Amino acid sequence: MSDGCGAPVQTAQLPAGVDAGKEVVLSGRVVAGDAPVAGAFVRLLNQDGEFTAEVVSSPEGDFRFYAAPGDWTIRALHRSGSGTAVVSAAGPGIHPVDVPVA
């Protein structure tokens, strides 16, 4: 895992060495209808709407964030459209959330 701050390549599977028993993982896909949207800019906003992180969705539309317990908003921006989804995480584990764009 990178020690820089750049967003890593997004994959559906959790990278080796990341402990889902400790990390609060928010992950899912950016979709237009049923089709995955690649190359969308996916932004994590905290409960006050403040920017917390941003990644680019993978060719399969995947994205993933490592957050903390709480309520989060995920916003996707793509040249074909934009969309928003919300997710609540009570604790560690994988919290699935898809973001539709239109």
Added chain:
Amino acid sequence: MSRENVLVSAEWAEQNLDTDGVVFVEVDEDTSAYDTGHIPGAVKLDWRTDLQDPVVRDFIDRAGFDKLLSGKGIGNNETVVLYGGNNNWFAAYAYWYFKLYGHSDVKLLDGGRKKWELDSRPLTSEATQRLATSYTAKEQDRSLRAFRDEIIAAIGTKNLVDVRSPDEFSGKLLAPAHLPQEQAQRAGHVPTAINVPWSKAANEDGTFKTDDDLRALYAAEGIDESRPTIAYCRIGERSSHTWFVLHELLGQRDVKNYDGSWTEYGSLVGVPIETGRTGKGN
């Protein structure tokens, strides 16, 4: 300094892809994006392998920078236009780094890769060939770079601007949320630091807000323009983005970037740390 001297729009860039004396440089931590598609004619710089010393935590030295830029085919008199992913974080870092080594004409592409892609402008995977040059850097301009002892001395005396997200500032998160949160350093912020996240200076498409908006933003957060300012984040690239805003766009004179940032400060033994959202201005 003014906006026209340091920032170019995507329109300007597309019209000047073949202009002599202008070289486009994509800077990223992960250069796989460049390899799949980059602005035609752009060369790439890898934030880690090109700009960091492979052993010591520091930059490559002056001779190393000469060699790097010569090999990339960048001349001393060329206009370097930097852009990248992650809302131009690493491009802003490279901008600051080029200034540190005294390159005279550097500009950022407003919005970076993101705006370029959202606009559906051309990208190519074709390799860029440039003839080698014989680049000569200047000595590092230390008036732009802050070190750890200066940070401790600045507590309560200078503007310390923590540009990380509010949850990193308060100590709830230890890194941007696209990274795992198990980290070696302690969580929190430097006492008296003001939290002005870098993202407040940018629009959703990655372009910078207007000078008037930016001036109003920092004034409202309590940055005292009569005092020197030091910006920091986690590793110094998001704070380069804010350094660019304060020093290059708004023309504040004494602004430094602390590239050691939280990964250094939060690992020091015995230094004061505050947690919560109680920093000045909050």
